[in-house]
Each structure stands twice: as structure tokens, then as C-alpha cells.
Amino acid sequence: MLTRDLTTPALLVDADVLDANLAAMAAALPGDRLRPHVKAHKCSALAARQAAAGHRGFTCATIREAEGMAAAGLGGDLLVANEVVDARRLGRLVEAGHRVTLAVDSPATVVAAAAGGVREVLVDVNIGLPRCGVPAEEAGRLADEARAAGLDVRGVMGYEGHAVLLEDRRQRIEEVKKCVALLAAAARDVGGEVISGGGTGTYDLNTVATEIQAGSYALMDTAYAKLGLPFGQALTVLATVISVNLGGGWAVADCGLKALGMDHGNPALADGSSVWFCSDEHLVFSPPEGAALPAVGDVVQVVPAHVDPTVAYHEHLHVVRGDEVVDRWDVDLRGW
Amino acid sequence: MLTRDLTTPALLVDADVLDANLAAMAAALPGDRLRPHVKAHKCSALAARQAAAGHRGFTCATIREAEGMAAAGLGGDLLVANEVVDARRLGRLVEAGHRVTLAVDSPATVVAAAAGGVREVLVDVNIGLPRCGVPAEEAGRLADEARAAGLDVRGVMGYEGHAVLLEDRRQRIEEVKKCVALLAAAARDVGGEVISGGGTGTYDLNTVATEIQAGSYALMDTAYAKLGLPFGQALTVLATVISVNLGGGWAVADCGLKALGMDHGNPALADGSSVWFCSDEHLVFSPPEGAALPAVGDVVQVVPAHVDPTVAYHEHLHVVRGDEVVDRWDVDLRGW
Numbered sequence: 177m178l179t180r181d182l183t184t185p186a187l188l189v190d191a192d193v194l195d196a197n198l199a200a201m202a203a204a205l206p207g208d209r210l211r212p213h214v215k216a217h218k219c220s221a222l223a224a225r226q227a228a229a230g231h232r233g234f235t236c237a238t239i240r241e242a243e244g245m246a247a248a249g250l251g252g253d254l255l256v257a258n259e260v261v262d263a264r265r266l267g268r269l270v271e272a273g274h275r276v277t278l279a280v281d282s283p284a285t286v287v288a289a290a291a292g293g294v295r296e297v298l299v300d301v302n303i304g305l306p307r308c309g310v311p312a313e314e315a316g317r318l319a320d321e322a323r324a325a326g327l328d329v330r331g332v333m334g335y336e337g338h339a340v341l342l343e344d345r346r347q348r349i350e351e352v353k354k355c356v357a358l359l360a361a362a363a364r365d366v367g368g369e370v371i372s373g374g375g376t377g378t379y380d381l382n383t384v385a386t387e388i389q390a391g392s393y394a395l396m397d398t399a400y401a402k403l404g405l406p407f408g409q410a411l412t413v414l415a416t417v418i419s420v421n422l423g424g425g426w427a428v429a430d431c432g433l434k435a436l437g438m439d440h441g442n443p444a445l446a447d448g449s450s451v452w453f454c455s456d457e458h459l460v461f462s463p464p465e466g467a468a469l470p471a472v473g474d475v476v477q478v479v480p481a482h483v484d485p486t487v488a489y490h491e492h493l494h495v496v497r498g499d500e501v502v503d504r505w506d507v508d509l510r511g512w
Numbered sequence: 513m514l515t516r517d518l519t520t521p522a523l524l525v526d527a528d529v530l531d532a533n534l535a536a537m538a539a540a541l542p543g544d545r546l547r548p549h550v551k552a553h554k555c556s557a558l559a560a561r562q563a564a565a566g567h568r569g570f571t572c573a574t575i576r577e578a579e580g581m582a583a584a585g586l587g588g589d590l591l592v593a594n595e596v597v598d599a600r601r602l603g604r605l606v607e608a609g610h611r612v613t614l615a616v617d618s619p620a621t622v623v624a625a626a627a628g629g630v631r632e633v634l635v636d637v638n639i640g641l642p643r644c645g646v647p648a649e650e651a652g653r654l655a656d657e658a659r660a661a662g663l664d665v666r667g668v669m670g671y672e673g674h675a676v677l678l679e680d681r682r683q684r685i686e687e688v689k690k691c692v693a694l695l696a697a698a699a700r701d702v703g704g705e706v707i708s709g710g711g712t713g714t715y716d717l718n719t720v721a722t723e724i725q726a727g728s729y730a731l732m733d734t735a736y737a738k739l740g741l742p743f744g745q746a747l748t749v750l751a752t753v754i755s756v757n758l759g760g761g762w763a764v765a766d767c768g769l770k771a772l773g774m775d776h777g778n779p780a781l782a783d784g785s786s787v788w789f790c791s792d793e794h795l796v797f798s799p800p801e802g803a804a805l806p807a808v809g810d811v812v813q814v815v816p817a818h819v820d821p822t823v824a825y826h827e828h829l830h831v832v833r834g835d836e837v838v839d840r841w842d843v844d845l846r847g848w
Binding site: 185215258259261418454473485 | 519520521522551573574575594595596597617618620621638642643644645647673752753754755756757759760762764766769770773774775788790791792793794796807808809818820821824825826827846847848
């Protein structure tokens with residue numbers, strides 16, 4: 177099958193770029209040094225490629241992601257790096273023989289983990305991002321509570337999400353230093369062997385974490401592209417030009433707000449065209465200076481600004497080499 | 513079932529508010545004066561309620577929406593108000609006995625309609641929004657081309673999308689006047705009986721259109737709420753508080769970028785809490801001045817800024833009366 181035979185909008189994954197990204201990360205963080213985050217791609221087939229690259233444990237953001245990974249035979253060591261108040265579905269995975277570790281950051285989530293049948297937890301520590309995580313100085317006490325509830329505390333996790341997209345590398349380094357100091361202190365208080373954290377933007381800067389939770393590196397987006405990381409843009413959205421306005425100098429492609437995560441702003445076009453705006457089912461753009469308008473029926477490649485909420489709109493990832501579709505992977509970890 | 517038993521994030525539709533919205537619109541634009549747009553809710557069960565309110569024709573943005581509506585027994589008069597370059601799937605609907613009218617705005621889309629087996633079209637006219645539509649002065653010529661290709665031209669359509677969200681009603685009125693003047697001129701040149709256009713923000717201002725394509729009025733969002741329309745907020749996203757930071761004064765709910773269309777910015781919280789930011793699976797907020805922080809396990813209701821791309825992330829609409837879930841509708845028109 178050729179890309180021109182796909183119904184658009186359609187997610188394309190460049191097989192060679194993906195392979196190069198997986199290889200580059202596996203070289204930098206081999207084996208268990210990386211715990212790939214599946215929330216970025218929500219695709220167990222892609223996770224299987226990460227497993228083949230040597231990474232045995234995975235990070236999940238939702239219960240559904242953990243269930244899907246287990247169903248795909250990748251439930252050997254799943255970390256749900258998020259708080260839940262009802263852990264019963266995760267407990268059923270544990271009962272079925274999968275290894276599931278859950279983040280906890282409060283007495284209520286400790287109680288939920290134990291009541292739901294989860295046996296292993298990480299204490300989630302707030303290391304600067306105003307989101308989840310217990311204050312670092314309270315981490316040890318929460319670990320004691322978890323152990324008293326019968327849970328095995330494997331260690332700590334913390335996410336420097338406010339630092340991962342800082343474009344200035346020196347600034348990123350400085351911010352990460354502060355974060356990991358907090359994480360290291362909490363790790364001493366909590367005990368255990370695991371210090372989990374980091375992301376694509378800090379995979380080589382977070383030297384305290386025993387495992388890095390990067391996910392975006394596999395497919396990438398325009399936000400991470402600004403950081404000059406050694407990962408290429410593997411993901412694009414194929415779109416068809418459905419209307420051209422010669423007088424106005426614009427064209428319209430069939431890739432709108434329901435095909436693109438928009439929280440980081442407009443996507444880019446691979447050919448350098450200017451994006452004017454997106455609406456529900458449309459992307460309006462004009463060609464680069466000096467270039468001709470496309471024709472109705474032409475296809476364009478749209479580069480998302482944020483990979484995670486883009487993939488979550490789609491049913492499939494089409495793996496391509498040039499114009500050829502070599503595989504189709506289900507985005508099987510969507511929903512909740 | 514009670515709302516507290518739902519897996520969150522979950523879309524809730526207030527049954528009474530929905531009923532009131534449908535009744536208010538059916539009173540203003542009875543029967544065929546409204547051609548409800550299904551792109552806003554992507555739910556054939558909700559469309560069936562609109563049909564029960566007296567509207568026999570529907571507007572679709574995608575081929576999948578038309579297929580889903582036909583499969584649900586609502587294919588009596590479907591308008592695909594969008595250009596497509598491959599109309600074969602629509603032709604198969606026509607062959608199966610459904611009525612499908614397709615927008616065309618270029619010789620290429622006329623050829624595609626005829627080749628695909630679609631028999632009826634509307635000439636899509638650009639009336640000011642830089643998106644699809646033939647320039648008004650060329651509409652008559654394109655209608656001739658369509659008739660020469662064997663197509664039945666039912667009339668024209670045009671969408672004043674740049675006017676529908678203007679908050680100042682007087683400004684909205686002025687802008688709509690310019691748009692409908694262009695549409696009326698094109699209608700004279702094209703012939704046919706249908707003049708289709710408008711949206712929730714202009715449903716009572718576009719007096720040229722024989723049918724209004726409003727969709728958002730049924731569920732509403734914070735963007736349309738600013739216009740003071742006689743439609744209430746029927747849609748919310750139920751979310752669970754999973755983390756609370758007492759020192760920092762914030763709480764975190766499990767409703768993030770994969771549960772919310774973000775192109776219109778952050779959502780609101782129904783209780784007046786301040787939304788700090790959303791990330792992939794999280795919404796961080798602080799309670800209204802003087803109110804206490806919620807507790808882990810509490811639920812909150814999130815009001816989306818833009819209804820269409822919010823619903824498109826979800827599998828179900830849960831119809832509720834107070835705390836009781838009285839029905840569950842599939843969001844069955846998603847994808848392409």
C-alpha cells in the first residue's frame with residue numbers, strides 16, 4: 177500500500193527515523209536505564225520495538241495504558257507514574273501475574289493502592305512542577321505509611337516537567353540540578369532501589385535518576401525539536417489538500433483540531449509552508465515564499481506541535497518507508 | 513448507576529439542559545430550518561434526539577460522520593458540508609438508498625463528486641472566512657460545470673465562521689450582513705432551492721439561509737457561553753481529584769490534554785476554581801477565593817473551552833440527571 181491510498185488525516189511514522197531514535201536512546205540509556213513512557217505514543221506495537229531495543233520496564237500514565245500493555249505481553253514491569261484513587265483494575269493485573277508499581281503521594285492514594293491489590297509503589301515527590309507529588313521533606317513519612325499498609329516501597333519518582341522544554345540548555349541544566357537535589361534527598365529518606373524521573377528534554381541531564389521516563393523521543397514534535405536533541409521527527413500527519421484559493425493565496429488541508437493536539441499551538445508543515453489557522457476539520461496554509469500553491473488532491477505532511485495529544489485522536493500509526501506503508505499499528509492504549 | 517461510579521475523565525451531558533437547548537432551537541428554527549451539524553457531538557444517539565425535535569436533515573463534516581449517521585438510520589438527507597477529493601464512500605451510501613449532498617468548490621471536487629457516485633451537490637461559496645468555498649462571483653460558473661458533469665445542484669452553502677464567535681452582538685450582526693449578501697448573490701447565480709449556512713453564533717442573524725448548520729448549541733462550551741445565547745452548558749467533563757498540595761494551595765484532577773480540546777485555551781471549572789494549567793493527564797487548579805481545597809477522591813466538573821475537539825477524544829457521552837447516569841451514548845462518529 178502507498179501513502180496516497182490512505183484515508184486522510186492519517187498518522188505516519190517514518191520507520192527509519194523511528195529506528196534511529198530508538199537506537200540513539202538505547203545507546204545513551206541502555207536497558208533498564210530507560211523506562212519508556214507509553215503515554216506519548218499509546219501504541220503497544222511501538223512499545224514492543226522499545227522492548228526489542230532492550231528496555232524491559234515501561235511507564236504508563238493511565239490504568240488503560242497498563243491494561244493494554246499487559247494484554248500485549250509487555251506487563252513484566254509496568255510503572256503507573258500517576259496517582260489513582262481506585263486501584264482495583266491494577267490489582268487485577270497484579271493478580272494475573274503482571275508486575276505493576278504505582279505512584280503514591282498521599283495517605284489516600286496509599287490506602288487506594290493497598291485496597292486495590294497493588295503491592296509495589298513508588299513515592300511520588302514534588303520536585304518543582306506544581307502538580308502531583310508529596311513535598312520532598314514528607315516523602316520518608318509517606319514511605320513509612322505505605323510500608324505500614326503492607327506495600328513494598330521500591331523507591332521514589334519525581335518529574336521535572338517544568339524543565340524538560342526549556343530551550344536554553346544551560347538554563348535546563350540549572351533547573352534540573354535543583355530538581356534532582358530534592359529527588360536525591362527524598363530517595364535517601366524513602367529507601368529502596370528505584371529513583372525514577374526525567375523526560376525527553378532531560379534524559380541526559382538527570383543523573384540522579386536510576387531510570388528515565390522519556391517517551392516523546394521516539395516520535396518527537398516541534399516543541400522538542402527546538403531543543404537540538406539527537407532525535408529526529410518521526411511522526412507526521414498526512415493530509416490532503418481539499419481547497420485552494422488562488423486569489424487569496426491559501427490552501428486548505430483536511431487536518432484540523434480533531435487530528436492535532438493544540439495546547440502547544442499550531443502545527444508546522446514539513447515543506448515550510450505557513451500555517452494560518454486550524455479549525456475543526458481544516459488546516460489553512462500558504463506555501464513558502466516563491467513556491468506555487470498546491471493543487472486540490474495533493475498531500476502535505478503536517479508536523480504536530482505536541483505529540484501526545486495528537487496521537488490520542490487517531491486509531492492507527494502507519495509505518496512508512498518513503499511512499500510505502502510497511503505496517504499499521506493500532507493506537508491501542510487510548511481512553512481511560 | 514451514579515456519576516461517582518464512572519471511570520474518569522468522563523463526558524457528562526445534563527439531560528435537562530440538553531432537552532432545553534434542543535427545544536429552544538427547535539422553537540427558533542423549526543423542522544428543516546435547522547440542519548443540525550453533527551461534528552460538534554459526533555453522536556448518532558444525540559442526533560436522533562435532534563431528529564425527534566423535528567429536524568430531518570443533518571450536516572456532516574466528514575465521510576465517517578455521514579456513514580455513521582446512515583448506519584444509525586438517519587441518512588434521509590445528509591449534507592457533507594466539506595470538500596472531498598475521493599467521494600466513492602459517499603457514492604456507496606447513495607447507492608444504498610441514503611440521500612447525500614456534497615459541497616463542491618472547484619472543478620476537481622466536482623469531478624470527484626461525479627466520479628464517486630454522488631448525485632447532488634451544493635456550491636460552497638467563500639463568504640469571508642479564509643477557508644473553503646469558491647469566490648462568490650465564480651459560483652454560477654461552477655454550478656454550470658457541476659450540471660454539465662451530470663450533478664443535481666441543490667443550491668449554495670457558505671459559512672461565516674469568522675463571525676460566529678464575535679462577542680459583540682452588533683459587530684456580529686454587521687459582519688453577518690456582509691457575508692449573507694455574498695451568499696445571496698451567489699445563490700441567484702447558482703439557482704436551486706437550498707441556501708445553507710450559519711452556526712450557533714449566528715443562528716438568529718443569518719436570515720438569508722434557508723437552513724442553519726448549527727451544532728454547538730446542543731452541548732455548548734465556554735467560548736459560545738460568552739455570547740449570551742439562549743442555550744445552557746449541557747456538557748462537562750467529570751474528573752477526580754488525585755492529588756492535593758496543601759502548602760502550595762493547588763489540587764490536581766485527572767482531566768488533561770487528551771480529554772479536552774485546547775485550541776480555545778484552558779477549560780473552566782464549574783465551581784469557579786481557577787485553572788492553572790493542563791498537561792497530558794492532569795488539570796491543576798486552585799479553589800475559588802475563600803473556599804477550601806478539595807480532598808483526594810472528590811470529583812469536579814470541567815467545562816471545555818471548545819466542545820467539538822473535546823468530544824472527539826471520548827468514547828461515550830453519559831447522560832445524567834443530577835448524580836444519576838440515565839443513559840450512555842457512544843461517540844460513534846469519530847475518526848475519518
